[in-house]
Amino acid sequence: MPNEEPLLKVRGLTRIFGSGCSKCTICTGPMAGTNICSQCRSIVACADVSFDLYAGEILGVVGESGSGKSTLVQCLYFDIPATAGEACFKPYKDGKVNMLACSAQEKRYIRHHLMGMVYQNPHLGLKLDFTAGGNIAEKLLTAGIYHVGQIRRRAAELLLRTEVPLERMDHLPRFFSGGMQQRVQIAKALANNPPLVFLDEVTTGLDVSVQARVLDLIKKLQRELGLTMIVISHDLGVIRLLTNRTLVMKTGRVVETGLTDQILEDPQHPYTQLLVSSML
Amino acid sequence: MREKKVQSGYNFAFLDEQSKKEIRRRMLKAVAIPGYQVPFASRELPIARGWGTGGLQLTMSLIGPEDILKVIDQGSDDVVNAVNIRKLLVLTTGVRTTEDTREATLIQTRHRIPEEPLEDWQILVFQVPYPEPLRRVEPSEVKTREMHAEADYSRLWVYLYEDIVRWGEITIGAQYPVMVNGRYVMDPSPIPRWDVPRLNMAETLYLFGAGREKRIYAVPPHTRVEPLQFTDYPFRVEDFRCKQCALCGSVDTYLDEIIDDTTGARRYICSDTAYCAKRRRLKEEAGENA
Ligand SMILES: Nc1ncnc2c1ncn2[C@@H]1O[C@H](COP(=O)(O)OP(=O)(O)OP(=O)(O)O)[C@@H](O)[C@H]1O
Ligand SMILES: [Mg+2]
Ligand SMILES: [Zn+2]
Numbered sequence: 001m002p003n004e005e006p007l008l009k010v011r012g013l014t015r016i017f018g019s020g021c022s023k024c025t026i027c028t029g030p031m032a033g034t035n036i037c038s039q040c041r042s043i044v045a046c047a048d049v050s051f052d053l054y055a056g057e058i059l060g061v062v063g064e065s066g067s068g069k070s071t072l073v074q075c076l077y078f079d080i081p082a083t084a085g086e087a088c089f090k091p092y093k094d095g096k097v098n099m100l101a102c103s104a105q106e107k108r109y110i111r112h113h114l115m116g117m118v119y120q121n122p123h124l125g126l127k128l129d130f131t132a133g134g135n136i137a138e139k140l141l142t143a144g145i146y147h148v149g150q151i152r153r154r155a156a157e158l159l160l161r162t163e164v165p166l167e168r169m170d171h172l173p174r175f176f177s178g179g180m181q182q183r184v185q186i187a188k189a190l191a192n193n194p195p196l197v198f199l200d201e202v203t204t205g206l207d208v209s210v211q212a213r214v215l216d217l218i219k220k221l222q223r224e225l226g227l228t229m230i231v232i233s234h235d236l237g238v239i240r241l242l243t244n245r246t247l248v249m250k251t252g253r254v255v256e257t258g259l260t261d262q263i264l265e266d267p268q269h270p271y272t273q274l275l276v277s278s279m280l
Numbered sequence: 281m282r283e284k285k286v287q288s289g290y291n292f293a294f295l296d297e298q299s300k301k302e303i304r305r306r307m308l309k310a311v312a313i314p315g316y317q318v319p320f321a322s323r324e325l326p327i328a329r330g331w332g333t334g335g336l337q338l339t340m341s342l343i344g345p346e347d348i349l350k351v352i353d354q355g356s357d358d359v360v361n362a363v364n365i366r367k368l369l370v371l372t373t374g375v376r377t378t379e380d381t382r383e384a385t386l387i388q389t390r391h392r393i394p395e396e397p398l399e400d401w402q403i404l405v406f407q408v409p410y411p412e413p414l415r416r417v418e419p420s421e422v423k424t425r426e427m428h429a430e431a432d433y434s435r436l437w438v439y440l441y442e443d444i445v446r447w448g449e450i451t452i453g454a455q456y457p458v459m460v461n462g463r464y465v466m467d468p469s470p471i472p473r474w475d476v477p478r479l480n481m482a483e484t485l486y487l488f489g490a491g492r493e494k495r496i497y498a499v500p501p502h503t504r505v506e507p508l509q510f511t512d513y514p515f516r517v518e519d520f521r522c523k524q525c526a527l528c529g530s531v532d533t534y535l536d537e538i539i540d541d542t543t544g545a546r547r548y549i550c551s552d553t554a555y556c557a558k559r560r561r562l563k564e565e566a567g568e569n570a
Contacts, residue, residue, distance in 0.1 A: 104430050112434075127438075133445065134438045141437040147511040148444050170445055 005090060006052035007228055008076075008196060013049040013085035013100075015071050018042025020083065028252060030271065035066065035252045045071040046252045049085070053230065055195070058222065060243030060260055061232045062275065068252040069232045070120075073198045075100070076230075077117050078107040089114070091195045112142040116189030120201035122181035125188065128174040132164065132184045135173065139191035158187035161224075163217060179210035183217065190221070200232045215241055236279045240264055248272045293340040294372040299323050303341040303496070307487060310498035315460025316428070317411055317495040325491075332365055332390055333491030335407035339369065339388045342403060342487075349377045350384035355392040355534070355551035362390070379554040391454065393475040395533050395552040398484035400501060406469045408490035411497065413457040413467040433465050437508065444513055456515070459506045460499060468505075472551075473517045474534040479505040525550045528559040 016024055021040035028035050028044040035044045046068035053059050061069045075082040086098040091114045092106075099110055116139075119125040126135050136155040145151055156166055162183040173181050182202055189197055199218070203211040215238065221227060222242070231242050239246055239260060246263050248256040248271065256269040267273045291297070306320040325333050343349065349369060353362040357379045365388060366377055378384050381394040390407040398404060414424040417435040427433065436457060443450050454470035458479065468479060469488060479486060479499055486499040499505055507515040524531045526538075526547040533555065535548040550556035 108430055108432060127435075130438055131442060131445065134442045137441045138434050138438045141441070142432075142434045146437075146509075148441060149512050151441065152445075 004054060005095065007055045007057075007090045008053040009086075009088045009095065010052075010076070011050045011086045013072065013075060013087065014047045014083045015045045015068075015075050015080065016042050016047075016083045017045055030250045030253055030255055033251065035068070044252050046075075046249070049247075049249075049254055051247060051254070051257065053196075053228065055090075055228050056226050057245065058227075058229045058231055058243045060239040060246040061230060061249060062234065062236060062239050062246055063249030065234060066251075067249040069234075069249055070200055071252075072249075073117070073200055073230055073232060077115060077198055078111050079117075089196070108142075112139060113192055114194055114196065116191070116194040116197040118182065118185045118189050118197070118199045118202050120204050122173065122178070122185055125185040126173050126181065129172060131170045132159065132173050132176075132187075133169040135184060135188050136191050139188055143192045154191065155187075158190060159184075161190070161221065162187040177210075178206050179214055182206070182214055186217070186221070190225070190227075193225075195228060197227055197229045198232075199229055201234070203238060204233070204235070218242060236264065236275060248275070290372045292345075292373055293343050294325070294368070295323060295337065295340045299337075300341040303337055306496045307338065307341070307498065310487070310496045311485070311500045313464075314500055314503045315458075315464030315466040315497060317497045319494055320496050322491050322494045327364065327368065329492045330409065331361060332388070332407035334489030334493075334495070335388050335390070335405045335491075336365055336368075336489070337491065338405045338487050338489040338496065339386060340372075342405070343369065343373055343375060343386055345373065345375060347373075347375050347386045348384050349373075349375050350379060350381065350387045350394075350554075351377070351389075352387070352392060352394065352552075352554075353390045355394075355536075356553045358553065380558065381552075381554065391470045391472075392534070392551060393471060393478050395550070395555045398482065400483045403485045403487065406471075406486065406488045408467070408469045408488045408495070409492070410455070411467055411488070411490040411493050411495040413455075413465050428464060431463065433508075436465060440508060440510070444510065449513065450509075450515075453518075457508050459504075459508060461503050461505075465508070466497060466499075466505075472534055473507075473515070476505075476507050476515070477517065481505075520548070523548045525556060528556045528563070530556065530559060 019040055020042045023039040024037040024042055024044050025047050027038045049072055063069055074080045076087060082100050087100050088095040089099050092099055092110050133155045136158055137151045140151050140154060159166055159169055164183045173184050203214050233239055243260045246260045247254050250271045256272045264276055267276045303320060306318045310318045323337060327333055351362045351366040353359040381396040386403050388405045412424055414427055414436055417439050418424050440450050454472055455467055456473050456476050457465050458468055460466045468476060481502055483501055485501055488497045509515040520535050523535055525535060527549050530550055534551045536551045538547045538549055
């Protein structure tokens with residue numbers, strides 16, 4: 001996209017679990033065929049990940065289990081600290097600073113005001129002992145809205161959008177179906193109209209028919225709200241349905257990147273070729 | 281300094297000077313960071329923990345021979361707990377005591393702020409059973425400390441929101457959470473809501489001591505103390521409209537409800553018994569002079 005500054009600029013993002021050593025990145029990756037460093041046994045969950053994300057775009061991240069997809073977005077959402085790398089986020093200080101290096105309080109601000117996250121496991125994204133409305137309220141309260149009526153109006157609006165029956169607003173998500181829990185998670189993630197939303201395997205683990213409905217919902221929301229999203233999936237079908245551009249990850253590295261349609265039609269990297277052929 | 285006679289065998293105010301110095305240091309830190317819970321090494325006292333040992337250690341570290349001491353429990357000077365603490369302090373310091381709020385330089389209290397206005401030469405020491413206002417929503421100490429550090433109070437807010445959704449109002453009576461100086465959420469100890477507004481922009485230094493949990497915190501004079509509230513559900517104190525003290529006739533004090541064992545009749549009397557007695561005395565005098 002020409003002449004336009006990206007919404008999110010990620011450079012050299014790396015996360016190592018373990019003590020790490022100077023050989024970590026050399027001893028791991030697609031060539032080595034592993035993400036475990038042979039020298040120090042640390043796990044190089046993701047390394048040297050760089051990409052630009054533009055407003056309104058949906059970026060897919062695809063790769064086998066353990067390839068580092070979740071680690072990547074968890075670093076960007078500040079669930080875990082990155083070991084190295086930079087991320088500049090336009091809505092925060094006009095993208096002039098590396099948000100990965102800012103204070104805990106600033107990170108909390110970015111996370112609650114400027115980002116939304118939907119996890120594969122609803123336990124991570126929702127407090128199951130708060131009501132559905134309470135979960136949405138949490139995001140709004142963090143953003144400084146201290147008016148019960150206003151909170152409830154906004155929560156109702158979001159539940160309507162995500163097709164959760166309004167009468168469930170004051171019920172505990174603990175007793176909701178998997179699909180319904182994901183809808184509440186999506187409602188919560190969108191509460192403050194964040195400029196960036198992460199979706200980590202939102203439909204994995206759902207029945208196929210439920211999966212299709214949640215994917216339809218996400219597409220609808222994207223159309224209506226013009227969301228910018230990073231969508232993680234190991235399922236190329238999901239990636240094809242939702243995303244414009246795709247990163248293909250293997251053993252913690254990006255092995256291929258490009259327009260989703262191109263990658264699906266003409267995969268370059270042998271690993272991507274394998275992925276695509278196994279989808280057919 | 282005039283030396284007061286102190287029962288032999290005890291150091292002045294029981295604690296050794298080293299301990300007092302250490303506790304004073306902690307209090308200074310607490311004053312410097314209003315509403316922040318400062319850990320301290322709680323000492324053994326000849327009173328069981330949970331009976332005001334936190335407040336007592338603060339009082340012991342502050343008290344001097346010239347002080348005039350008042351000790352109350354739920355507003356009363358005569359309850360066993362208050363009497364025991366006063367006895368111990370008098371035995372080990374020989375200071376003068378009073379029931380008159382306007383005369384006391386140092387007041388130790390459990391669950392009330394005296395009704396009469398306090399001034400800048402007075403210090404109020406609270407006995408605190410549970411210092412952590414976030415315990416309602418988070419059992420882990422490590423996590424609550426993190427939440428304070430990051431000023432992350434969203435879960436407490438959600439708790440209040442859900443309270444309103446379920447009951448139509450916030451149901452917390454005593455121990456109403458307050459925001460101190462716009463930074464730390466604090467448990468004001470189990471004082472009634474009635475007393476909460478009096479923490480705000482006060483003239484007096486308020487010190488809080490939790491013995492079992494080993495925490496000290498403070499609200500220095502002229503500090504903003506705001507109860508957590510929603511714009512459309514503002515904080516309210518207990519409602520005593522149409523009620524008055526059966527003894528002194530007061531309509532502007534915090535009242536305790538008394539139910540007669542035999543008749544079942546309800547009566548209300550001032551929780552601050554010394555103030556109630558003072559009002560009655562003044563009334564009588566006024567009556568005599570009329
Ligand atoms: N907390 C942790 N401690 C140690 N290793 C971890 C931790 N979290 C993740 N890993 C490792 O990091 C690597 C990348 O994990 P990650 O969860 O990012 O993969 P993923 O691509 O999301 O996989 P999946 O598709 O199974 O969700 C894996 O080898 C994983 O075992
Ligand atoms: Mg994952
Ligand atoms: Zn009275």
